[in-house]
Amino acid sequence: MEGLESIQKDAQKELEKISNLKDLEAFELEFLGRKKGRLTAVLRSLGTLSDTEKRKVGPKAQILRKDLEGAIKEKKSSLKRGDIDSRLEKEKIDITYPGLKDPRGHLHPITKVRREVENIFGAMGFEVASGPYIETDFYNFDALNIPEEHPARDMWDTFWLKGMTYALRPHTSPVQIHYMEKHNPPFRIIAPGRVFRQEATDASHDFDFWQLEGLMVGKNVSVKDLKYVLETFMSKFFGKKVKLRLRPSFFPFVEPGFEVDISCVACVAKGCSVCQKTGWLELLGAGMVHQNVFAAAGYVRGEYTGFAFGVGLDRLALMKYKIPDVRHLRTSDIRFLKQF
Ligand SMILES: [Zn+2]
Numbered sequence: 001m002e003g004l005e006s007i008q009k010d011a012q013k014e015l016e017k018i019s020n021l022k023d024l025e026a027f028e029l030e031f032l033g034r035k036k037g038r039l040t041a042v043l044r045s046l047g048t049l050s051d052t053e054k055r056k057v058g059p060k061a062q063i064l065r066k067d068l069e070g071a072i073k074e075k076k077s078s079l080k081r082g083d084i085d086s087r088l089e090k091e092k093i094d095i096t097y098p099g100l101k102d103p104r105g106h107l108h109p110i111t112k113v114r115r116e117v118e119n120i121f122g123a124m125g126f127e128v129a130s131g132p133y134i135e136t137d138f139y140n141f142d143a144l145n146i147p148e149e150h151p152a153r154d155m156w157d158t159f160w161l162k163g164m165t166y167a168l169r170p171h172t173s174p175v176q177i178h179y180m181e182k183h184n185p186p187f188r189i190i191a192p193g194r195v196f197r198q199e200a201t202d203a204s205h206d207f208d209f210w211q212l213e214g215l216m217v218g219k220n221v222s223v224k225d226l227k228y229v230l231e232t233f234m235s236k237f238f239g240k241k242v243k244l245r246l247r248p249s250f251f252p253f254v255e256p257g258f259e260v261d262i263s264c265v266a267c268v269a270k271g272c273s274v275c276q277k278t279g280w281l282e283l284l285g286a287g288m289v290h291q292n293v294f295a296a297a298g299y300v301r302g303e304y305t306g307f308a309f310g311v312g313l314d315r316l317a318l319m320k321y322k323i324p325d326v327r328h329l330r331t332s333d334i335r336f337l338k339q340f
Pocket of ligand 1: 275
């Protein structure tokens with residue numbers, strides 16, 4: 001039979017070293033375990049002793065058992081307290097610590113330019129109109145006086161949808177027709193929006209881009225109004241006095257039609273690399289709305305006059321922010337976008 005002294009000595013020594021609940025459990029098993037506990041073995045063997053021996057060892061063993069049970073209980077609660085203390089230490093919250101800021105993005109350059117354009121035209125009484133991306137032949141071409149043999153109707157320029165009844169709009173002009181079908185003049189609208197053309201991309205062309213169209217219709221709208229509105233818009237947009245130059249040109253939906261050049265905003269018409277030393281930049285197509293277009297929209301032929309113009313919203317953004325490649329606008333490259 002193992003002596004009580006050695007059990008007590010070992011227990012004392014081991015208990016001091018215990019620093020976690022798991023070790024404490026093992027300790028309890030070693031000394032007080034029901035099957036193999038060292039003290040349990042002593043207690044169990046008391047029955048084999050003589051009465052004298054029993055009276056001598058029995059009470060001592062019982063006292064030791066009580067002591068051990070008490071020590072284990074105390075150790076257990078102190079270890080648990082320690083656990084809570086260290087958790088509190090770890091989970092301490094410093095309420096004076098500055099908060100983490102969520103990274104915030106900003107508007108895309110195209111959106112910025114679109115909003116600015118809308119503000120400038122809005123101040124001149126222009127309403128913003130919009131329309132669907134998918135259109136029929138009628139809105140894409142027929143109503144705009146674009147005859148069937150016009151190259152724009154070639155399927156290599158337009159994204160046709162299955163069956164060729166519908167196509168992605170290759171320009172924003174269908175918006176004009178939709179608007180005129182529902183409104184009577186006088187009115188002034190702009191239609192900024194995405195358009196789609198089936199063509200190869202390069203630094204100045206993309207197959208998915210933004211256009212801006214304008215339309216003003218009334219009783220006596222003339223080329224003078226067109227020139228005034230565009231000159232005012234360009235000067236405000238580029239933040240400097242911009243001059244306009246109109247050159248005769250052909251677009252099916254206008255008569256007469258013009259190519260509109262603006263004085264170079266990079267060199268102020270002195271001649272530089274941007275304008276190829278001419279002092280002028282080709283920027284817009286414009287003209288007086290063809291009476292066939294009015295008729296297609298349901299107006300009485302000859303009752304109204306109006307002007308229309310179209311310009312690449314992308315192009316305006318490239319010029320404003322000096323972006324060398326139009327494709328940057330749609331790459332979603334964060335290094336590019338961060339610059340605006
Ligand atoms: Zn220039």
